[in-house]
Amino acid sequence: MDEKNKQYERVFNRFDENRDGKISASELRLCLGTIGWEISESEAEAVVLLADSDGDGLLGLKDFIRLVEGTEEVEKLKDLKEAFKMYEETDECGGIGGSITPRSLKRMLSKLGEKKSIGECEFMISQFDLNGDGVLSFEEFRNMMA
Template sequence: MASKWFTSKSFKLSLPRHHRRSDTHGPPISRSPPYDNSRAHQLREAFRYFDSNGDGKISSEELISFFAGMGENISQDEADAVIGDHDTDGDRLLDFQDFVQLLERDSGDDDLRRAFEMFEIEKGSGCITPNGLQRMLDRLGDHKTYDECVAMIRAFDLDGNGVLDFNEFQTMMT
């Protein structure tokens, strides 16, 4: 049975990784502004979160580790199936282009809704607050200050109320 975050046919979520690598390993890290919300920047950032060892490839072990950090357990078979469905060069690893193709598939609102709910500090509140964002990022090992979380939310807060509703979150993720 596939994890609620992806099926063997399409991966449905890009969230921060619990370990960031240094600038000295793997592909160069872009020097774009920290809150650049371009699609290319978002994809690069998501890839870096998954690629915990910084080798420019995502292994099944890295997929398992990423989801374990989010409190989701996936099996080796599930991780291998996702990689097998998207690995274009047969090395049983996802390079950046494989990862982009995987993420560019239609993710569906159900999975996006579950991701949104992970960030809600008060379940059912319908919004992501800076505290909720900070708490989830801390869980994932990506420690941000409260002010950094406020700035991250501000970048996608279309109505200016200081929180993200589902539609704003959906815009941010797509």
């Protein structure tokens, strides 16, 4: 078992108060409450229901690991969306254009202290522009950041 899974197992064992090898909704709720994450009993039950792979209404270690890693992926996706918004083109009215253009990339890099020409920005975008439209969509940005 790798170090990351060992850490998950240690956390799992802390949540598993009755030491039955499973985490119930009430155990999940109680442990999350100790770290400041207040969730209702029905929310805890919904989390367990979604992550429970064998239908027993409890989380085994593998369920718990999938749940934690899924939560990490959701957080990474949120962070990527926020980063994308920083670079994204806006129209004159302040609306979001949905892509990173050479102009918006140049503007953001300039704010970060990097002086690039439009041509340099076009080249940077072309390295990850999978559909050849000259701009980066969120999916292309996500691939670039992977």
